[in-house]
Amino acid sequence: MAAFRGPKAWLWRWRRNPLRRRSDVLEAWIMLAAWVFTVLGGVVTGLVTVHAVENGLARERAEWHAVPAQLIEDAPDADTTGPAGRIVWTKVRWTAPDGTPRSGRVRVSAGIPADTPVLVWTDPDGRLVNRPTGVAVARLRACLMGFFAGAGVGAVPFAACRLLRGRLERRRMDRWDEEWDRIGPLWGRTAS
Template identity: 55%
Template sequence: MAFRGPRVWLWRWRRNPLKRRADTVEAWVLLGTWLLTALLGVSAGHAAARSVENGMARERVEWTVVRGVLVEKAPGRTDRETADSRDRVWGTVRWVAPDGTRATGQIRVAPGSVAGTPVTVWTDRVGRLVSEPATAAEARLRATFVGGLVGLSAAAMPLVGGRLLCGRLRRHRLDRWDVAWARFDPLGDRRTG
C-alpha cells in the first residue's frame, strides 16, 4: 500500500517547481466547471420555478367557475354505502360560454348521476373547458419540483463537459509524460539481473 501523506488543499494553485502548465490549465477548467455548474443550475432552476408559478397564478385569475348541467346519465351505480366520494366517471355536461353560446364537454362526475344534475365546470376566458386550477400551495410545490429538475438538468451540462475536458487534459498529460520518460530512459525495457 502506497503512503499518500496529508492532503494539501488547493495544491494546483500553489507554487511548486514540479507543477506543470497542464496542472494549471486543469485547475482553471475545474474552477470554471464548478462556477458554471452552480450558476447555470441555480439560475435555470429559479427561472423555471418562477415561470411555472406565474403561469399557475395566471390560471387562477383567468379561469372561472361556471354552472353546468349533466346532459345524460353518468355510467355506474349510485350506491352510497360502497361508493367512495373520490370515485368519478366521465360524464357529458353543457354550460353557457361567456359569448352566450352553449358548449358541451366531458368532465369527471359521481357515478350514476342523473341527467340534469348541476355540476361545477371550470372554463378559461374564451369558455373552453379546463381543469380546476392549482391552489397557491400546489403551485409552489409544482414550481419547486420543476425548478429543481430543470436546475439539475442545466447543471449537468457544464459538469459533464468539464469532466470530459479534464479527462482529455489528463490523457494528454500522460501521453506527454510517456514521451518524456521514453527520452529519459531509452533502455527502460531491458531487464537487469
C-alpha cells in the first residue's frame, strides 16, 4: 500500500490545494492543539508535581525528629516458623515536645524486653510518624510521581484527539460513501 502513496509531503493539510477539504484543515489544527496540550500539559504537570513532592518530603525531613522512647511491654517472641529478626508491633512511651507523656504502638525486633530504650520518630506535635524519606529516595519518589502525573495529564488531550480524529474519519468515510452512491452509477455509462 505504501508504494501507491507517493512521496510524503510535510504540512500538506495547510498547503493550498484544490483537493484539500475543510475537514483536513480542522484535523490539522486539532492535531496541533492536542500535541501542544499533551506535551506542555504533561511536562508542566510533571515538573510541578516533582517540585511539590520534593518540598513536602524535605519539610518532613526538617520537621520530624527522632525521640527516645521506652517499651511499655515485652515485644512478642519470634515463633519458630517465622524468619529470624522478625519485626513485631509493641507499645512504647515517650515525651512530646510540650512535656506531656505519650504512648503508641511501633514496630521493633521480636523478643525485646520491656523498659528497653528505642528511638521513635515524631512530628512537631509529638505524634508518631514513619522515619522520613532520605534525600536520594525522595528524589526518586518525586521523579516517579512527576512522571506518572505528567503522563496521566498528557494522556487526556491525546485520547481526546484520537477520539475526535476517529469521528472525523468516520464522517469523511460516510461522505465518500454518499458521493460514491451518487456518482458511481454514472461510471457505467459510455458515450456512443
